[in-house]
Amino acid sequence: MKRCYISDEHLNGFVEALMGRGPVIAPVAKQSRFVFEKLETVDDLMLDYDTTILPPKVAFFPTKQELVTFDGKEAKSCINPTDQVLFGVHPYDIKGIAMSDKFYTDSHVDENYMANRRATTIVGSSVQKHYKHAFFGSVCMEVEVIGHDMFLTRVAGGYVADVLTDKGEALLGLGQFGDATDAQAGEADQVNQAAMENCPEKLENTSAQIRDKMRSSFRSDVWEELSEDCFSCGSCNTVCPTCYCFDVQDEWGLDGVSATRCRTWDSCLTAEFSEVSVQGGCENFREQRAERFRHRFMRKAAYLNEQLGGPACVGCGRCSGACTADIANPVVVINKIMEQ
Amino acid sequence: MSCSCGSNAENVFLPKEAEIISAKKMTDTETHFSLRMKDGSTFDFEPGQIVEAGVFGFGEIPLGLSSSPTQTDSFELVVREVGKVSKALTELGEGDTMMIRGPMGKGFPLAELRGKDVLIVAGGIGLCPTRSLIRYIMARRDEFKKFTLFYGTRSPKELLFEEDLVEWRASDGVACLETVDQADESWKGNVGVITTLFEKAEGLDADTHVIICGPPVMYKFVIQKLVSIGIPHSNVFVDLERRMKCGIGKCGHCQINDKYVCLDGPVFRFSDIEELEEAI
């Protein structure tokens, strides 16, 4: 891995050069929060954000995506990627992206996702401020931070830029990068280590312990109790970087002949997610809110571990903050289950 | 540095066009379609696999194939009218185009069934997906030992595939037992729930391999009977239904605990899922 350095005064020039090549999706402020959005000017870039409302996968997997169009006679694919840079992604979110990549390529390759994903160059950045519910320092430690092309760590006077891929290498020519000194590289490692250690919230057990306990708690009454205030609003799913479920709906054109088939991010906490018409009637396989609440935690802490090599939670803390009822926090829920 | 320009071939959501060779109304709600791919290709599949069948503007629904892959010039589907998509499909007629994706999922365990006694228990519309296996067994009769079919419907009016039933009843080495919950004047056969057929059947033993497909309430009672014969849960296969939005293990809608019906099923070995609370 090549370790470079770019000073504060040259960072904006680099970002502007990126913007000159194509869209740059980066964290920008939105009232009291932050969102990943296309940069209109480099001044909007907020590399000291805590976390964003929605995860960065919005850049290549929009909340609503057209899959196929139909003009009345013939169906056509809507795959149409644009080269872009996703800039300023925190390490836990890079893990989340690597997980989505896996979901969308395992067993069948979903080109509607992957084409956009491949057209995206990812520049990561170190966590400068912690979101109030972040616990990425104590979860999913067995999964590596991989899949990005360059990583920027905030150090004195500038950023250490780790170059990880050819796509990352290709960016070097766009900015005034020099080689990082040993001292700068050492400082960067310390900064990233400290970010892991200083998370405001913490899980107390290993992924394997949690997985086993989760599975054995499937029939526990605790789920009923934990989900009593749940609104089935799915906010905990929608904001999650490792949730990947979607719904597919057709939409008519105004002519009443043409149609577009679209997919939209979906949430297993909503009642309609698990409805099915069976033998002519309607059944819901997770009818109770406690069952749906439990399903999400099983998905996060047990069901997907084998496929991913670790739990499907990267500790961003978004769900904890998004839940208006204040019951979705994985740290609280998992620590409670572990105490049982 | 990139990459795909989005050729149609790579889009797993892009359906293929199938021409409807015939569309026959079987009952008030069921329509039987015979189809062939418009591009002239043979539709290859295994008995028990599913397709996503759709009409643009309405959507797609998962359907079990109901013909045998040994029949190569066409394939067959049965649509029961329940929602907006199935209604739109039902309104299609001969010469119209149906949009098809698939085949998908894992079908019946043919390799395991070969050389064994096979019992198929089908309730109501459950005969449609199992018909693909029944016809397969009929076409390759010598590869399987004794074959028994239990078929139950609510009333004689709802019997599906009557022509097939006539043929199956007359076949050698095949026991075709039928029942209805409620008889009418025309009905001469058994009356009662499907489990009453166990008293009429002969030669079912612990080594019989069983396929069950029907309404969820049926499974429990049938499996109790099988246990009393000594058939282990590992020799029982169930064909499950879920709402499927993608059919390729992505959308999450078909999950039963940690299994995906569209990838790991729709046919499951019962012993693999009996502990899963959300399965049946």
Place this chain on the structure above:
Amino acid sequence: MAKVKCAWFDFASCEGCQIELTNYGEPFVELLQHIEIVEFREVMTEKTEAPIDVAFIEGSFTRESDRAKLERIRDRAAVVVAYGSCATCGGINALKNHTDDYKQEVYGADADKPHLDSTKALPISAAIKVDYEVKGCPMDKDEFLGIVQQLVHGTAKVYVPSYPVCVECKRRGTVCRFDEGDYCLGPIAQAGCGAPCPADGIPCEACRGMVQDANQKSMEKVLMENGKLPERWAKQKTRMFTANFREDA
């Protein structure tokens, strides 16, 4: 194709939905090519008693004397569409449902005038069979056009989700009202609108009604604890558009 004969009727409402309709611009003009308006109080005065293909009804059912009028519309119309919150869930009119002295409060000295007499504000479906509902205050444009398109072109039923507004709000990446120190009824509000209100920086007031199985107890708690509403307010909040959904309705 013969034009579809449509008629518009209004009951207890502000007629805002009719105004909303004429605000649609282009799609409304496009729509006019496929329909024949036989009755529309906002734009014409001519009235008929002839059969109609589609009756669009606005406003809530709040006077027993309106039942006969509604039944006559039902008899004449092949399809009845109730549109707007008033017609689909009683709407803001249902704000009076829990009290008897609303007339005094609203009209003061004029409270005794006989035309002000009314009973509980209920959806049109409380009086007659309704085939389609378009929710919202004012009604949702896309849903309305989708239904009309379906009636005109025979296309599929528009999908209206059954989950809460938070789903759509989060998908837009809107900053939650609760994060801004505000309150919001999104967690129990019926989605389908695309959550425009929080996106504009104001709370969702659940103008489309509540979702099925809305967790009302939890909502009260959240309004008090996170929304910082005083208890009395938190308990009354859902009377604005969703009085008929309340557990005490």
